[in-house]
Amino acid sequence: MADLKLFYAPGACSLASHIALEEAGADFEAVRVDFRANEQRSPGYLAINPKGRVPALVVGEDVITENPAILRYVARAFPQAGLWPSDALDDARCAEWLAFLSSSVHPSYAHIRRPERYASDEAGRQDVVATGLRSAREFWEMVERKLEARSGQWAMGGDYSVVDPYLLVFWTWGNGSVLAYDMAADFPAWTAHARQMTGRPAVRRVFEREGLTLPA
Amino acid sequence: MADLKLFYAPGACSLASHIALEEAGADFEAVRVDFRANEQRSPGYLAINPKGRVPALVVGEDVITENPAILRYVARAFPQAGLWPSDALDDARCAEWLAFLSSSVHPSYAHIRRPERYASDEAGRQDVVATGLRSAREFWEMVERKLEARSGQWAMGGDYSVVDPYLLVFWTWGNGSVLAYDMAADFPAWTAHARQMTGRPAVRRVFEREGLTLPA
Numbered sequence: 001m002a003d004l005k006l007f008y009a010p011g012a013c014s015l016a017s018h019i020a021l022e023e024a025g026a027d028f029e030a031v032r033v034d035f036r037a038n039e040q041r042s043p044g045y046l047a048i049n050p051k052g053r054v055p056a057l058v059v060g061e062d063v064i065t066e067n068p069a070i071l072r073y074v075a076r077a078f079p080q081a082g083l084w085p086s087d088a089l090d091d092a093r094c095a096e097w098l099a100f101l102s103s104s105v106h107p108s109y110a111h112i113r114r115p116e117r118y119a120s121d122e123a124g125r126q127d128v129v130a131t132g133l134r135s136a137r138e139f140w141e142m143v144e145r146k147l148e149a150r151s152g153q154w155a156m157g158g159d160y161s162v163v164d165p166y167l168l169v170f171w172t173w174g175n176g177s178v179l180a181y182d183m184a185a186d187f188p189a190w191t192a193h194a195r196q197m198t199g200r201p202a203v204r205r206v207f208e209r210e211g212l213t214l215p216a
Numbered sequence: 217m218a219d220l221k222l223f224y225a226p227g228a229c230s231l232a233s234h235i236a237l238e239e240a241g242a243d244f245e246a247v248r249v250d251f252r253a254n255e256q257r258s259p260g261y262l263a264i265n266p267k268g269r270v271p272a273l274v275v276g277e278d279v280i281t282e283n284p285a286i287l288r289y290v291a292r293a294f295p296q297a298g299l300w301p302s303d304a305l306d307d308a309r310c311a312e313w314l315a316f317l318s319s320s321v322h323p324s325y326a327h328i329r330r331p332e333r334y335a336s337d338e339a340g341r342q343d344v345v346a347t348g349l350r351s352a353r354e355f356w357e358m359v360e361r362k363l364e365a366r367s368g369q370w371a372m373g374g375d376y377s378v379v380d381p382y383l384l385v386f387w388t389w390g391n392g393s394v395l396a397y398d399m400a401a402d403f404p405a406w407t408a409h410a411r412q413m414t415g416r417p418a419v420r421r422v423f424e425r426e427g428l429t430l431p432a
Contacts (some may be wrong), residue, residue, distance in 0.1 A: 051320075051358070062305060066319070068284065069312035076304045088292045089278060095311075096285035103282070103319035104267075111334060117351070118327060118334060119343040127340030135333070142267070 004028035005058040006070075007048060009035045010210040011172065013106060014055035017070040018210065019165035022202035024078035030209060068098035071162035083162045094156060097146075097163040105143065105170055108136040113178055133179075140174055140187065143167070147189040153196060168197050171215060183215075191215070220244035221274040222286075223264065225251045226426040227388065229322060230271030233286040234426065235381035237273075238418035240294035246425060284314040287378035299378045310372060313362075313379040321359065321386055324352040329394055349395075356390055356403065359383070363405040369412060384413050387431060399431075407431070 006021055006028055008014035012035070021028050033039050033054055040052045049056040049065050057064045057073065064070050075084035085094055111118055111132030115125035147167075152158035155167055171194040174181040184191045194215040197203050207214050222237060222244055224230035228251070237244050249255050249270055256268045265272040265281050273280045273289065280286050288311075291300035301310050327334055327348030331341035363383075368374035371383055387410040390397040400407045410431035413419050423430050 059305065064305075064308050064312055066312045066315035068315040069308045072311045073304065073308035076307060088289065089275065089280075091292060092280050092285045092289035095288045096280055096282045099282035099284040099315070099318055102315055103323065107319065107323050118347055119340065120347050121343055124335065124340045124343030124347075127335040127337055128344065131334055131336050131340075 003058070003060055005031055007031050007033050007045070007054050007056040007058070008210070009033045009040070009054045011176075011212055012054050013067055013166075013169050015169045015172070015206065015210065015212075016067050016162070016166035017055040017057065017074065019168070019203055019206045020071050020074045020083060020162050022206050023083060023160075023165070023200070024074050024081040026074065026078060066102070067166060068095070068102050071098060071166065075162050082159065085156055085159060085161060090156060094161055094163055097155060098166060101143075101163075101166050101170065105139045108132060108139045109170070109173055109179070112136060136179060137181075140170070140179075140181065140190075143170065144187045144190050147193060153193075155193070164193070164197065165203070168194055168203070168215075172212070175215065219274070219276055221247055223247045223249050223261070223270055223272040223274070224426070225249045225256070225270045227392075227428055228270050229283055229382075229385050231385045231388070231422065231426065231428075232283050232378070232382035233271040233273065233290065235384070235419055235422045236287050236290045236299060236378050238422050239299060239376075239381070239416070240290050240297040242290065242294060282318070283382060284311070284318050287314060287382065291378050298375065301372055301375060301377060306372060310377055310379055313371060314382060317359075317379075317382050317386065321355045324348060324355045325386070325389055325395070328352060352395060353397075356386070356395075356397065356406075359386065360403045360406050363409060369409075371409070380409070380413060381419070384410055384419070384431075388428070391431065 004026055006018060008018050008030060018030060033045060039045055046052055048063055051065060055067060055070055057070045064073050085091055112129050115128040119125045119128045150157055154160045155163035171183060171190055173179060175183045198214045220242055222234060224234050224246060234246060249261060255261055262268055264279055267281060271283060271286055273286045280289050301307055328345050331344040335341045335344045366373055370376045371379040387399060387406055389395060391399045414430045
């Protein structure tokens with residue numbers, strides 16, 4: 001196994017890849033990128049990930065970006081951890097969850113958190129935030145309905161997978177100061193999932209390393 | 217193999233999954249969803265895909281949504297077509313391309329094509345379109361640079377993969393009336409790739425079925 005180095009920002013979506021590496025029992029270095037100092041736009045970091053985003057996983061001489069790709073890499077590199085389902089349909093369902101979270105759920109939040117990416121003047125940004133608040137709520141509710149409909153305790157049903165830590169990211173965002181949802185009251189299936197995640201030693205270790213508060 | 221039915225709209229991002237099924241030699245039914253009649257929001261279609269988007273792949277009693285998931289399913293269900301790389305790092309790179317296209321490149325276009333998703337009043341929508349035009353150009357240029365840097369004729373290097381038809385979707389969007397880029401002049405590596413795609417019988421069959429003009 002090549003040397004592994006994960007670039008993350010505390011509480012950012014990189015939390016998913018961070019937990020997956022810890023679940024896999026990988027020997028890796030966790031490198032914090034300081035968003036308050038705009039370190040993700042520094043020449044040093046842009047040389048690692050020209051997109052200026054986290055997560056980025058350095059694998060020897062290579063760099064993998066995008067959560068769905070890093071999660072897939074970790075699952076394949078550490079097969080004994082069983083983080084990716086083997087059945088063909090479940091495999092696709094796992095990829096479907098990751099794609100839905102990365103291309104719909106995450107961007108809906110970005111419109112609220114980073115409206116400057118999407119509109120240039122102040123009124124436009126306020127409109128983007130207001131509209132994003134409605135979209136995010138719809139996507140959060142779609143996640144809740146998907147979790148209600150599943151057959152077991154984890155996202156994919158009976159077996160834990162890389163989808164579970166990725167879901168936890170968005171639970172913490174729903175619970176955070178930007179969205180400030182009443183997660184326990186309005187998203188009970190998702191909250192039961194988040195609470196269950198806190199029982200996993202890998203999750204507790206990563207929350208402590210990132211300085212985050214565990215879901216209660 | 218279960219019965220396969222692909223729901224697509226002509227020229228939409230479902231083109232990627234449509235081509236992949238054809239490349240795989242799959243026996244499938246292609247069902248057109250009429251966006252002009254807003255058929256994607258009809259009760260019949262929402263029962264298939266509650267998100268009201270294409271593509272959706274019906275596999276027997278199941279439905280898979282999201283291009284990255286359908287592309288992965290097709291590649292796994294038809295391994296003889298060799299549409300997904302086997303090496304662990306290439307596997308992750310393939311997932312990285314799909315994630316980048318679905319979560320960054322596609323949404324940048326959606327801000328121009330469907331600003332009503334992101335802003336509510338007319339001025340806000342105009343701002344979203346203007347900002348989206350800048351973002352889309354940046355993402356199209358990132359794709360061009362990634363294609364310049366590759367080692368072979370296809371996106372993943374030497375071997376054709378599910379990334380190639382997905383890339384072709386965004387070439388046609390760059391070439392279309394909304395973005396109206398001079399693809400040959402400004403995106404030469406990508407245009408060489410698109411032209412090479414036209415030599416594939418599966419691509420020609422799907423363009424004819426969807427009523428699209430092949431890249432020239």
